[in-house]
Amino acid sequence: MDSKVDTPSISMLYQWIQRIEQITENMNTRLSAIERRLSNNGENDAIIPVQIEDNKSILILQETISMQQREIEELKEKIEDYRKRDNHLTMKIGKREVSLEITGIIGGLITFLIAALIFLGGKDVVISPVFLTIIGVILISSSIIKSFYSTPILKKMSSRIDRLIER
Incomplete structure (x- = not known):
């Protein structure tokens, strides 16, 4: 919202x-x-x-x-x-609250994975249909999970992370 x-x-x-x-x-x-x-x-x-x-x-x-x-x-x-109704997942870093977007985080991790594969010479793996299909499924799944399940689960995780950061 x-x-x-x-x-x-x-x-x-x-x-x-x-x-x-x-x-x-x-x-x-x-x-x-x-x-x-x-x-x-x-x-x-x-x-x-x-x-x-x-x-x-x-x-x-x-x-x-x-x-x-x-x-x-x-x-x-x-x-x-x-x-x-507030569905935004936020994490507190110091005095500032940062909005977390699970799909963006997963997309960023996949980008790092692709960069590492290309750097290590795995260009054939990156352009293979199986690899691209797996990435598509991961991104779609993360969006679905975020839409239906993530807020309560991720808020618990976020509060635990906040407590760890405060220590």
Whole structure:
């Protein structure tokens, strides 16, 4: 997934969450003020009809607050889902994170192998159909493995390598 697309989406979700939290805080403040007014004016019988209306508004405010809290939780779950979709494999070298591309690494290793074979006089091996077929299968397999299986496996390997580098 393209990180340029995810970043605005996540920032928009954060803005939504902040707006909802502000509205919730405002409603909590209003609710507290109404409860204080009700508790202070509870002795006066002339205000009883107003208290009933205020109780209705308190219930409405409480329902609104609970709905917004549910929305906040749903948005937090969506943000967590976006974070889990991050399929980039990175390795930490010092303070810098470097993106690893397994297909590129395998392609580079194959290039070194071909260069070594040519240097040692194995030009016939390099241009043979069997050798080229094996290289094609290796590159296609690495792409398939990367697409389906690599992220969890390679992230474990990357974290182990990071720990070794830190030592």
